[in-house]
Amino acid sequence: MNCKKYRACLVGVLAAALICGALLYMKYGREGEKPVDGVLVERNFSWEAGTAA
Structure with missing residues (x-):
C-alpha cells in the first residue's frame, strides 16, 4: 500500500x-x-399529582 492510500x-x-x-x-x-438554570425540563405530571407511575 503506498503512502497516499x-x-x-x-x-x-x-x-x-x-x-x-x-x-x-x-x-x-x-x-x-x-x-x-435556563434548561427546560420535562415534567412528570403523574408525580406532581401524587400518584406513583
Whole structure:
C-alpha cells in the first residue's frame, strides 16, 4: 500500500471514530447531566399529582 492510500485509509478510520464518538456522546453522555438554570425540563405530571407511575 503506498503512502497516499495509507493516509486516506487512516483519515477515514479517524473520521469514522470521531463521528461514532460524537453520536455516542449525544446518546449517552447527556443523560447523566443535571439540568442548570435556563434548561427546560420535562415534567412528570403523574408525580406532581401524587400518584406513583
